[in-house]
Amino acid sequence: MSLITWEISLYIVLAILAHVAVFVFVNRKRSKSIVNKHIVITGGSKGIGLCLAVECALRGANVTVIARDEKMLSGAIALMEVIRQRPEQKFQYRCLDISSSFEEVEKCLTEVEHTFGDIYMLINCAGLAVCGVFEEVPLEDARKLMDVNYWGTYNCTRYVLPKMKKAKEGIIVITASQAALFGIYGYGPYAASKYALRGMAETVAMECKHLGVSVTLALPADTNTPGFENEQKTKPKETKIISGSGGLANPDTVAKQILNDALNGKFISILGFESWLITLLGGALFRWNGIYENILHAIALGPLRIVGYILHLHFERIVRNCAKEKAE
Known part of the structure; x- marks a missing residue:
């Protein structure tokens, strides 16, 4: 390995260690x-979603799913009843397709507020x-992805935001x-719906x-859920690789991270080093949390661009190899 390569590697390692130190000592405010x-x-x-409901119930919230x-x-x-923390704690559910009209969503959320009070957290x-x-x-399917992932989130967010x-x-x-x-290969319409959510979140924030x-x-990576199992049915080989x-990831761990980050007022919620790396490379204009994190990201981002380039080369090689296999 050349001296330059060693220097770059050391630079990245030091930046990561510094980031971890800031994460531990600066972000210790109470949730x-x-x-x-x-x-x-x-x-x-x-x-x-279920893991989040359970975690909220464990922390004493009144939960509507x-x-x-x-x-x-x-x-x-029934699961939340088992872990009830207070006698007066309340749980309820509503059957609703959030991708239906805004009027239907508005009617449902008005009802749940009537029974449990104003929505503090959506x-x-x-x-x-x-x-x-x-x-x-x-x-x-492409339209359904936008209807559920984007418009469903839009409808619910639009209702609670003015309040x-x-x-x-x-x-x-x-x-x-x-x-x-x-x-990523094979994620076209799905990625488009998630990019739309990213834009919505940045704007509303x-x-x-x-x-x-x-x-x-929240930017979770692949998580062991029923949704992931269903996703595997249509996922191309290239995408799986x-x-x-x-x-x-474990859904319980992901849910706890999301809830902790939200209650700490963080804009970005991620779990694990790989997610941190991808988020840093793909979200330079994100509103990261605090001046210290932003300074460290500025230091690390230059060398990490090389990592991003290498990742793309790796993914492109996978696609070419799979194409050759199909042609044989």
Whole structure:
């Protein structure tokens, strides 16, 4: 290995260690309490959404879960009842397709506020994934991805935002994915829907921060959920190889990270070194948390551009190799 390569490697390692030190010592502020607060979670019947509902219940919140499957919603409520922290703690569910009209979403959220009070925290976790080569994804699937992932989140966020601004408090979580940072083979329409969420989160955060409302953009990598299992059914071989290199996260761990970051007022929520690296490379204009993190990112970003270039070369090689296999 050449001297220059060693210097670059050392530079990256030192930057990472410095980042870890700042993360540990600077970001030690106390999380907001959600005891007796009303939290609404879309997609709260399974996967990361269910884990978030459980974690909120464990912290004493009054929780509303929203999804389409009533049987699974009933199961989510039963699970939260088992871990109830206070006698007066409340749980409820509503069956709703969040991609329906805004009027339907407005009606549902008005009802849940009538029973549990104003929504303090909205966690947008409902979504779906359909993979495939861009022109081979059925048009109805491409439209459904935008309807659920983008418009569903838009509808719920649009309802709570004016109320939170007026109250000068509130938290909104928008769950995108690492696919919101750069496009990968086989993720065309799905990535587009997640990029849209990224743009929404950045815009809403800028519009309401001065009014006491915080926005957290969650960027989870592949996570071991029912949604991921369904995603695998349509995922091309190339996509499986590329995305599989990052491993599979535990939904409980992801949920705890998202909730902690949201309650600490962080704009970005990520888990693990690989996600941090991809997010740093793909989100230079993100509003990272605090001057110290931004300074360290500025130091690290130059050398890490080389890492980004190498990653793209690696992914392109995978696509070429798979194309050769298909041709044989």
